[in-house]
Amino acid sequence: MMRPSPLAGTARSTLTVRVNPIQCVAHGLCAELLPERITLDEWAYPVVDGSALSAELVKNARRAASACPTLALILQHDR
């Protein structure tokens, strides 16, 4: 039997990632840490899949956001 994730129930809305394009200067760490949602274009700028993050992806998404040297990766609640 699966145990409920510790995050379950804490977020009613859906979490997605997006990039602040002005802050982003193409370090590319986000694509390393969250390849399920982020790929890089030929100039190493992120191409973001803004679909909802599954519970198991949220942790890596938070890591990716924290790791961004310019804090350009944003987790946001979508209703």
Added chain:
Amino acid sequence: VYEIENGAPLTDLLDRAGLIDDLTAVLIGGYFGSWLDAQLINRIRLSPRALTEEGASLGAGVIIALGASACPVAETSRIADYFAAESAGQCGPCVNGLGAIAETMAHVARGTAAATAKRDLARWSSSLAGRGACQFPDGATRFIASALQVFANDFDDHRRHGPCERCSAGAILPSPMAMAY
């Protein structure tokens, strides 16, 4: 400036402006708009619905007719230069993407483009929208993508054979940069 009725045929407007013969294409909606090819020119009506069906919109309300004596590739390439220069330079996808589009289009116009140019232009013109803080790249790439589609034969021809005899004709599409040249 012409005041026209909603749904009036585009040809009525072109008649009033004295533009009837030998049009290659018409740009609807200014530089963030779309090109209509010769076939569409003759049957489209200027209503939001009719234009939306063709993937166009009146946008800023600016309409520019391109005559048979103008080179669509040279014209588009100049506006691509203008777009690249007008980027505010804040967001990577806009700076890099519009820069690459302008550079590659210039090579296509001269017949010196790499074999990948066509694919690259198609990719860039469909992958920049929504990736800037403002919508400048969205509008710019709408114009570019539309030009690549409507003038596909002209782009292929220039890519293979270089400049055409129309390339040196005076610029039809106005840009502040052209005035500085």
